[in-house]
Amino acid sequence: MTAAPPPGAASATAAQGAPAKGRIVEGHEVNANRDLTCDVCIVGSGAGGAVLAAGLVGRGLNVVLLEAGGAHTKADFDLQEGRAYPMLYQDRGTRGTADQSISVLQGRSVGGSTTVNWTTCFRTPPRILKHWADHHGVDGLTADALRPHFESVERRLSIAPWPLERANPNNRKLLEGAKKLGWDVHNTRRNVKGCANSGYCGVGCPVDGKQAMHVTYLPDAVAGGLTLFADCRATRLEHRGGRVSAVHADVLDRATGRATGKTVRVRAKVTVASGGALNTPALLLRSGIEGKGLVGKRTFLHPVVTLVALYKEAVKGFYGAPQSVYSHQFAEPAPGGVGFFLEAAPVQPMLMAQAAAAHGTMLRDTMAQLPHISAVLGLIIDGLLPDETGGTVTLRSDGRLRLDYTFHPAVNDAMAAAHDAIARLHLAAGAERVLSLHAEPVEVRDEAGLRALAAKPYGGLKHPIFTAHQMGGCVMGGDPARSVVDAKHQVRGFDNLYVVDGSVLPTSLGVNPSETIYGLAHRARDFVAEAAS
């Protein structure tokens, strides 16, 4: 049996309304075990998997894509956080490191994290590409080599600067504070078309303004013949002698997340893991593919810290594009140091309450100020120091993934420096006071407050830390002893297994990762297509 859709399968329409040659098959439609053969099987429909799928289908290949999350459209996005996080995020929105020192926001639906991301787009900084070449032996990834890929992706996703006039007041605080302090500050580029400036990117765009994968590359691919199984979780890769012979997957009941008992088996000439950082390493580990002990290692997170800044006037950070301004003032520290960059965050009640990590009067009094809160984030650029190990993905005895993160002392220093910078920035922007989120918070109104802030401890479980950018775990490199995939995304020791997603990044990026992953996936189309033909 080939990848032809079963009778009655939901039909997806192409972006431009042309009848689709392919299908999205939802879990509830799979009433019998399926056994498919195709040219390429891709696991994961996010930034990496979607761009790749469209390119392969465009080259005439027969592609099957398996996605653990559900297929959702704007009609499902009612902008209620209580519904969206369990529906659209990994582990129903409760993912974290094993010790809960870092809360992990990561998407899980058709479109992956792009369905819920905040639309900020950057090309990979040349200094990072140079670092990969110099320290990880990554060949061929230069700004020039990547340019055509970025240009193509930027056209398809309408990536363009977001006018400062449309920045919401929360982002304006970042702009004003940085300007007053003489810091580097700019407007971001965003992947949007017809954006309503609602502010609800993180819970699924209500008007398809965000050019996420489920409204762009995936409909393109389905139009060209892609069969996409939603609610279908790859459990393991069957392999022998360096060849993957089959991908085994469980069909899931969307409501409960439990396996329905039905399975999908895909035998493809080439298999591509695009489950994203954390999940791709976990899939490989479940399949007994350990890459000489390197799979799961070097997982970097851009650990995020923030403070609560209170302004007299209403900021209403819950409305308006979540991120439209950034500062790279502190991105390139002195040798031996770790840098960070500054961006804003949506200030919606559930996310804010979780970020506050408090209880009782402290939580109540913070939340009571919600419309007056501005939230600027410090994102720590981890993974660039030679002795940084970052996070490690392993498996628990019941197969669940486990993430542990080691805080390098320089990362802790960077978190302290980010606290200082964020507090200074808000004071410069006119905040009445800035509160740290330590268990015993520091209230900063002036230099004395900044000194008290500096005296606080920094690190895991000392204050809340988040990540929305998971990178690494199957890192790319030139040295077989230090990398899981080569510069063409091929898993070392395998003829027909590739990884195309954020897990190949050898370090964090110092910028938001989606465009890097789109660009790498666009470049990887040729490598995978060649292997499949």
Added chain:
Amino acid sequence: MKRRTLLKVGLGGGVLLALGGVGLSLRGPTRNRPVPDTLRVLSDRQYLTLAAVAARVALPGEGGPTSDEVGVAAKLDQLFATMHPGDVKDIQQLLDLLDNALGGLLLGGRTQTFTGSTTAQQDEILSEWRTSGLSVRRTGYKVLAGLCAATYHADPKTYASVGYPGPPSYGNVRAAQETP
């Protein structure tokens, strides 16, 4: 076994609960709120413990509902029914530990269960867990406080009390988009 090791193992493996026969560990929960008959995952005791935690984590703001009115613990029970059983088991063990009088004695020198403590004592226990030198307690705090705070503030009934007008409706925009 050192106290620290015992506690660490206790969270993951239920060792404390295995110490059957110790009177303190058998003390029942205090039933100071009704238990819904719709629970899918939590035992009555775990529900009562979680509801007690939620009540101290999420105090109502001005004019806002209580955590019981929001049904925080019942909503979490429904959420747990859709999560990986392994993740849920960890949370259940945490709740068991919190309402175990022997655990309370070992952890904080108290002989009451969490549900049997006064609200002031419960606040103290939560604060102790938050700032504890034992990372296992800080982890436990983050899990329980995070789940309760998020679930409470995700409920539209709480929006007005924090000055959140709620999300706008895009029905019109969508309708216009659908019109050829």
